[in-house]
Amino acid sequence: xxxxxxxALLALAVAGCDAGDEDAPAPVRPVRSVTVEIGxxxxxxxxxGDVQAEDEAALAFRVGGRMIERLVNVGDRVTAGQVVARxxxxxxxxxxxxxxxxxxxxxxxxxQAQNHFERQERLLGNGFTTRAIHDDAAQGLRSAxxxxxxxxxxxxxxxxxxxxxELVADAPGVVTARGAEPGEVVQAGQLIxxxxxxxxxxxxxxxxxxxxxxxxxxxxIEVSLVDDPAVKATGRVRxxxxxxDPVTRTFRVRVGLDNPPEAMRLGxxxxxxxxxxxxxxxxxxxxxxxxxxxxxAVWIVDPATLTVSLRNIEVARFNPATVMVASGLGEGDIVVxxxxxxxxxxxxxxxxxxxx
Numbered sequence: 001x002x003x004x005x006x007x008a009l010l011a012l013a014v015a016g017c018d019a020g021d022e023d024a025p026a027p028v029r030p031v032r033s034v035t036v037e038i039g040x041x042x043x044x045x046x047x048x049g050d051v052q053a054e055d056e057a058a059l060a061f062r063v064g065g066r067m068i069e070r071l072v073n074v075g076d077r078v079t080a081g082q083v084v085a086r087x088x089x090x091x092x093x094x095x096x097x098x099x100x101x102x103x104x105x106x107x108x109x110x111x112q113a114q115n116h117f118e119r120q121e122r123l124l125g126n127g128f129t130t131r132a133i134h135d136d137a138a139q140g141l142r143s144a145x146x147x148x149x150x151x152x153x154x155x156x157x158x159x160x161x162x163x164x165x166e167l168v169a170d171a172p173g174v175v176t177a178r179g180a181e182p183g184e185v186v187q188a189g190q191l192i193x194x195x196x197x198x199x200x201x202x203x204x205x206x207x208x209x210x211x212x213x214x215x216x217x218x219x220x221i222e223v224s225l226v227d228d229p230a231v232k233a234t235g236r237v238r239x240x241x242x243x244x245d246p247v248t249r250t251f252r253v254r255v256g257l258d259n260p261p262e263a264m265r266l267g268x269x270x271x272x273x274x275x276x277x278x279x280x281x282x283x284x285x286x287x288x289x290x291x292x293x294x295x296x297a298v299w300i301v302d303p304a305t306l307t308v309s310l311r312n313i314e315v316a317r318f319n320p321a322t323v324m325v326a327s328g329l330g331e332g333d334i335v336v337x338x339x340x341x342x343x344x345x346x347x348x349x350x351x352x353x354x355x356x
Contacts, residue, residue, distance in 0.1 A: 028348045031308075032338035033301055036282055038331050044275055048226065049205035051268045053196030054238075054256065056176065061087060062164040064187045067180055072193060074178060078169045085180075085192050087165040092158070099158035103151035106144070113137075113144035173197040176266065196266055201257050203235060203270050206250040212240070214317070219274050221255045226269040233260040281316075282325040288337045289315075289323055298329070299336035299343050301351065308336060308347050 061067075065087035072084045120137040123129035179191030186192065203223045218236060225231040238256035245252070255272060257264070264270070288298050292310045299308045313328030329335070334351075336343065343349070 028350050030350045030352050031336045032352050033334050033336050036329050036333040046273050047205045052202050052204050054200035054202050055197040057195050058191045059193050060189050066185045072175050076175045079172050082169050083166050085167040089165040092162040096158040099155040103155050106147040106151040110144040110148050113141040117141040171197045201260050202254040205253050207253045222273040223270050231263045233257045282329050283322050285337045286323050288335050290340050301334040
């Protein structure tokens, strides 16, 4: 009898423990959080490039031949009309003499045709020749005149070819490259010297496509020398390459510099700085990010009940330590930044630390 009483007491004790466990409240989870604030300071991106002339021209001969002289070298300043190189002019001079002789012969035939036509005019008026002979004389005169016109044109071409044996700069500037040496036989159109024409200067950068999309329209670019950051200038984007480089997959961007200092010489290495996201922005620690319904989300703390709920957000840009939020959060929202893995909707939390 005593054994039965003991068993009954133990059963009641176990039942009491189970009832107590069911009534126990869910534990409060400690978390860290931040309060959302809307900022206005955007990121600053720095790229390295170099200074180039706004307008560069490849100077080349319009005729081929053996180059006998190049009068300038890299770094030399040239003026408009200055001769920078010469070809051997002998063939061109021979061509001009031949064209001159052909013109003299054609003019002689024209005189003969003119005299013959005038005789036929008089004879026809007096009735001593036929209309057919007169018409042949007129046709001969027209042919002789056409031959003279052609010879004059050929002489003009020959004279131009003599002039083309001298390569002349069409504008002032600085020689930045050379493409041929004296003694070489060059072709028409082959680069002899490259001329950076006097005038504007560009800062040239290779920019990734992602950065191009993030840069605001018509941004102000701050440019400074790599070896002397105190030498500065500003400019705006003047030209963006329509096609990416096939190797680097970057786009060549030319920034026109406003009144660059003399120390910012052609070929100098420069840093270009541009501010992104100049408008309102929300930034939260990357550790706050989780996923909900296959989309980025964060845990939001209700300040009245100190419970959490999931909220989807739209991410504008990922950084190594932070996330730029495009939409889904407002100023004053409390976002959990540590302990997100152990939370569930409606979970009671205790805020360990709050920051901005």
